[in-house]
Amino acid sequence: MVLSSFVPVSQESHFPIQNLPxxxxxxxxxxxxxxxxxxxxxxxxxxxxxxxxxxxxxxxxxxxxxxxxxxxxxxxxxxxxxxxxxxxxxxxxxxxxxxxxxxxxxxxxxxxxxxxxxxLPANIGDYTDFYCSREHATNVGIMFRGKDNALQPNWLHIPVGYHGRASSIVVSGTDITRPAGQRITPANKSQPIFATCAKLDIELEVGWFVGTGNKLGERVEIKDAKDHIFGMVIMNDWSARDIQAWEYVPLGPFLGKNFGTTISPWIVTMDALEPFLVDGPAQDAPEPLPYLKESQPSAYDVHLEVQLKPAGSAKTHTVATSNLKYMYWSVTQQLAHHTVNGCNLREGDMCGTGTLSGPNESEYGSFLELSWNGTKKLNMEDGVERTFLEDGDEVNLTGYCTSQEGYRIGFGDCRGKILPCPYQ
Missing domain, CATH: 2.30.30.230 (Fumarylacetoacetase, N-terminal domain)
Incomplete structure (x- = not known):
């Protein structure tokens, strides 16, 4: 018998009694x-x-x-x-x-x-963003380095990540101001200008929250990692691609990322997601080092969507769909790697998965990929075109699991609207 609540819950609701985020x-x-x-x-x-x-x-x-x-x-x-x-x-x-x-x-x-x-559901002391979708990393690598060097040599050996900015994490519904900064132009790739971001983007991600932490100098073994994760949210790591392209060598993302990260307000617990565990991508060429090897399924079958309401339009378009199960490095592998050197995580710390792209073009989790770095346009059915985001555009990311009984375990909305840059 399927558990049901005395509170009315529609079949399309993200929040049945089986969820309770x-x-x-x-x-x-x-x-x-x-x-x-x-x-x-x-x-x-x-x-x-x-x-x-x-x-x-x-x-x-x-x-x-x-x-x-x-x-x-x-x-x-x-x-x-x-x-x-x-x-x-x-x-x-x-x-x-x-x-x-x-x-x-x-x-x-x-x-x-x-x-x-x-x-915001937690006081987020620290925030780490990973780069764990093989499809996304490959697409970006092809764009900027070519097919032969798409993945960096370390990518299949470690969950790559960087330390993000916790102070600019905001809850769904918070407006995002278009950033300005140094960027180069096609005509001059060595001398930057200061200007507003011309390639404002989204990143379709899942965030996860640390529940119980670990002491400084002690690692979390991968078999215990899930017990340290409180739950997950949908996350949009807004990205200024032109600012990022100029600054990221040699130390990685900085101003191209830290102006805003939006999360959905409800944390879906790992217990609610447990019925949707599936096998993730094969990790056999090469095999992970022993501290990253998992013996149980560790991917989750979570349907993800990117929805865009263009400025001045009353219509919302689904411009991409993807799935968390495509992610190469699991959240438990991310946590085990994060602590393997003795780094101490604390309750309320948040980590992001990185952009979650699938194998098909309709499953790309960023406008960088959907427009192939601005070389082709996304054409929507009412005649609207986009390569990157324009002022007034509203983006909503969402996701849910569907059970065999028909109910959904969902995350709600992860929504943000782009405001013009005040510095022209």
Missing amino acids: FGIFSSSAKPERRVGVAIGDYVLDLSVLVQAGLLSIEGCAGDVFAQSTLNDFMGLGRPVWKATRDRLQQLLDSNNAELRDNQAVRDQALVPQSEVTMH
């Missing part, structure tokens, strides 16, 4: 930020459940759900995360009267999503 929200009636989970078109206020005596988890103080970030809850570890989710599923079960028939508590605890403001 965690987030931080506030409302006009109660402006304090606090912990909630998404169920259908509602947010379940966990602080209300604690006050009503309905949510008591061993090893978890009740005031953790009245806090403005999830960091302390994340730090309690996977047994507590799982016990909390299990109890919430029990309370929301259509056959359980505890909350269903307690009208006074229900009225306080279930807040329509249309009435809430979502916030």
Whole structure:
């Protein structure tokens, strides 16, 4: 029998009782930020459940759900995360009267999503972005180095990454200002100009949050890595491709990346994603070193979409689809590699997968690939054309898993609108 909630949930909803992602929200009636989970078109206020005596988890103080970030809850570890989710599923079960028939508590605890403001789910101390899609890395390599040198020599041996900027991570719905900086022109590739970005791009990514960290000098073994990951979000690592092209040698991305990274507000737990584990790409030529070898499936079948609402248009276009299962280096391999030198991760730290492109052109996760660095146009059905993003364009990234029973485990929206650069 498929578990169902007494809260109405449509079949297209990203938030059935099988999901219950965690987030931080506030409302006009109660402006304090606090912990909630998404169920259908509602947010379940966990602080209300604690006050009503309905949510008591061993090893978890009740005031953790009245806090403005999830960091302390994340730090309690996977047994507590799982016990909390299990109890919430029990309370929301259509056959359980505890909350269903307690009208006074229900009225306080279930807040329509249309009435809430979502916030960053964690205090993100550090942010690392990886580069783990073989298709994306190959496409970019072909563009700039040719087919014979598409992948750098280290790419099939390590999950490549760089340290990003945590302070400019924003929640879905936050506008993004077009950046300015140094860039070169086709006519002069050695003398830069200062100008607004002309190649503003998106990156279709998944972000994952560290739950329990590790001590400085200690590594996380790959067999234990999943227990350190609290959950995942959809992520858009906005990119200024022309600024990035000038600056990235020799030390990598800097101003081309750190002006904004958008994430969806709901963190989908690894337990909710567990039914959608699949085998990832083969890693046998070459085989990973022992500390990166996995004996169990570690990829996730998550359908991903890039949606564009062009400036001045009322229509939203799906310009690309992809899937998390295409990713070459798994999130657990990313975590194991991140800590193999003794680097200490902390609760609330976030990592990104890098752009998630698939094998077909319709599955490219960036405009850099979709337009092949501006050499061809994306033609939409209402006559709109794009190579890169224009001011006023609105991008939404989204993703979901579909179960055999027909319900979806989704992430909601990861949305941002481009504002003009104020420095002309």
